[in-house]
């Protein structure tokens with residue numbers, strides 16, 4: 406069976422996205438700013454070290470500001486004591502207090518809520534919100550619509566992949582019941598998760614203006630409930646599919662021939678394949694790796710602040726030298742709990758968009774795109790003519806096994822390897 410070759414270089418692509426996110430959500434590290442001593446001199450001469458009007462205007466526009474001087478003042482004893490009573494006119498120095506709050510100065514104390522509640526101000530929250538409402542929706546939605554558009558064009562140009570020979574009427578069992586059960590649990594849950602995830606992300610932008618806030622709130626409450634609970638079915642199915650099919654998805658030499666002939670998608674050749682061909686292996690590993698990553702970041706979102714992932718991941722990537730390969734500065738490793746959640750949300754959504762695009766292509770080829778393909782996951786039985794055309798080595802193996810066990814040819818209930 407043939408599959409598109411989308412999926413090459415996903416890992417590197419995702420590392421790139423991660424790096425870009427790190428840059429988007431964090432201000433420039435102090436090391437790239439001018440000499441603090443010289444800066445302090447200029448600032449102190451003009452504002453006494455406080456932020457300037459220009460700083461405020463730039464921040465409101467979402468532009469980077471040079472706040473290294475103010476950062477450098479932390480913990481040097483110049484900030485007003487946080488224990489002091491704040492009156493209606495503020496404490497001794499409001500700017501000192503706000504600075505301490507903005508940069509998470511140690512003196513912030515809370516009676517409950519721990520490190521999360523101690524972060525009273527977090528600039529990154531605004532950047533996250535704007536990125537989520539802007540580029541994430543635009544590029545994510547564009548990716549899905551673009552994939553559907555390309556498939557329509559592909560269908561119009563190439564048409565359905567037909568069987569070259571008449572069906573024989575003899576079938577081979579391609580997938581056992583348990584395999585089909587796991588596949589449909591994976592598919593059903595993924596589709597529900599995708600739809601409800603898109604509603605949660607885009608409802609405020611697209612549903613609320615048309616149907617009103619009340620209707621949007623109801624739809625999103627139901628979506629969130631479905632999304633959170635169906636995730637368990639997806640994770641279970643992912644584990645089942647992994648153990649059932651991993652053996653057949655280990656790359657081997659036949660994949661090279663398969664890719665060299667573009668899987669027979671273009672032209673009329675039918676490269677030999679075992680149970681899964683090269684394209685299917687790309688789908689399998691995309692589902693496992695991206696689906697696994699979506700699951701882990703989803704768990705981090707499901708249990709807020711309990712499973713921070715990014716500071717440690719960034720530290721590991723910095724250690725390997727990944728930012729250098731990408732021509733970037735070190736990834737931030739000192740993240741507020743809220744920043745961890747923001748990264749988890751964006752990562753979860755971006756990887757989901759990528760996997761949704763891949764799965765749309767998979768659904769196409771497993772249904773309208775190829776004659777006879779659906780039977781494999783529908784009844785589990787495929788015609789020998791289909792098996793010979795798309796998985797010739799696998800069919801030979803089945804026939805050899807049949808011959809060994811003395812099973813008569815004809816309609817067969819022999820398991821797929």
Ligand code: HEM
Nearest residue numbers: 406591592595685688689692764768771772778779781782
């Ligand atoms: C609802 C629409 C879907 C249809 C019609 C469909 C159809 C199929 C078919 C026919 C096969 C067997 C191909 C063969 O015999 O070689 C298959 C395999 C597979 N499906 Fe689906 N599928 C759907 C959704 C999904 C979803 C949502 C996922 C994962 C999130 C998924 C993951 C897989 C994987 C990993 C395989 C094995 C590798 C491969 O054949 O590409 N499927 N699917």
